[in-house]
Amino acid sequence: MNTEDVLAIFKECGAILEGHFILSSGLRSPVFLQKARVFMYPDKAEILCRALADKIRAEGYGNVTKVVSPAVGGIIPGYETARHLKLPALYTERVDGAFQMRRGFEIEKNEKVIVVEDIVSTGLSIRECIETLRNIGADVVAAACLIDRSAGEADVGVPLVSLTQFKVPAYPADNLPPELAALPAVKPGSRGLQ
Numbered sequence: 001m002n003t004e005d006v007l008a009i010f011k012e013c014g015a016i017l018e019g020h021f022i023l024s025s026g027l028r029s030p031v032f033l034q035k036a037r038v039f040m041y042p043d044k045a046e047i048l049c050r051a052l053a054d055k056i057r058a059e060g061y062g063n064v065t066k067v068v069s070p071a072v073g074g075i076i077p078g079y080e081t082a083r084h085l086k087l088p089a090l091y092t093e094r095v096d097g098a099f100q101m102r103r104g105f106e107i108e109k110n111e112k113v114i115v116v117e118d119i120v121s122t123g124l125s126i127r128e129c130i131e132t133l134r135n136i137g138a139d140v141v142a143a144a145c146l147i148d149r150s151a152g153e154a155d156v157g158v159p160l161v162s163l164t165q166f167k168v169p170a171y172p173a174d175n176l177p178p179e180l181a182a183l184p185a186v187k188p189g190s191r192g193l194q
Contacts, residue, residue, distance in 0.1 A: 001051040003164040006147065009048060013038045020183035024073075025122040027170040030180055032188055033147060035118045039076040048146050049077055052163045053084035056114065059161050061142045064114045066090055066107060068138075070099060070129040077146055078116040092129050099132040109137035117145045120162065121170060123154035130157050 010016050015037035021029050039045050056062060067085060069078025071093040082089035090107070092099035107113060115129050126143045133140050140158055148154065148162035149170070171180065 001048070001163060003166060006048065006164040007166065009044050010035075010038055013041060013044060017188070020180050020185045022173075022185050022187040023121050023170060025124055025170070026173065027121065028173055028176055028180060028185065029168055029170045031168045032186075033119050033149070033166075033168075034188060035073065035077075035146070045076060045080050048163060049080035050084045052077070052116070052144055052146060052161075053081050055163060056081070056085065056142075056144050056161050059142075059159075061114055061144075061159075061161065064112045064141060066111065066113045067116050068092065068107070068113050068129065068133060069116050070125040073119070074115075074117045074125070074129075077118045081116045081144065092132050099128050101132065101136060107133065107136060107138045110139050111137075112139045112141050115140060115143040115156075115158075117143065119147045119149055120145045120154050120156065120160065121149045123150070123156040123160075126156040126160075 015034045017032040017034050021032040023029055067078050067082035067087050067089050069075055069091045071091045075091050079089040090105040092101055115126050117126050130140045142159045143156045144161040146163045148165045149168050151165040151167035
């Protein structure tokens with residue numbers, strides 16, 4: 001799939017929003033990719049995640065034994081990508097602000113895993129997930145996402161496989177362009193949910 005194919009699915013699902021959005025990273029943006037509007041259609045999620053699984057294999061990371069995602073946003077793409085890789089899908093979740101493995105999920109010491117996320121802006125969720133996994137002994141060989149909003153600028157600490165890159169402007173809250181500052185801010189993401 002190319003960028004136009006991916007964005008066409010997001011547009012078809014009404015998932016490219018315009019306004020003033022507070023991203024999970026705290027940055028502000030005039031564009032928000034509301035992936036939940038895509039994931040509500042299993043056939044659309046399947047198309048995107050099958051293509052991501054194919055790209056993961058093509059880039060040489062098909063030898064992993066588990067897919068791990070940061071909750072909440074990464075759960076659906078992680079599960080669906082794992083299904084196409086024929087691997088177990090696990091996820092971390094925040095407890096008192098930090099990611100943890102819960103629900104009986106287990107990873108063996110030195111087990112090769114890949115982190116799968118929905119959309120990367122700064123890479124913070126992936127970095128936090130990787131830290132959690134490394135603390136329990138996992139060998140995180142790569143990370144993957146459907147859309148890299150940073151267009152390759154985000155450092156997640158391991159190689160990042162993205163289905164596509166789509167650079168969207170993002171600004172610190174104290175340095176907004178006037179047209180963005182004039183709009184009310186909305187926080188549509190999941191960070192901070194318990």
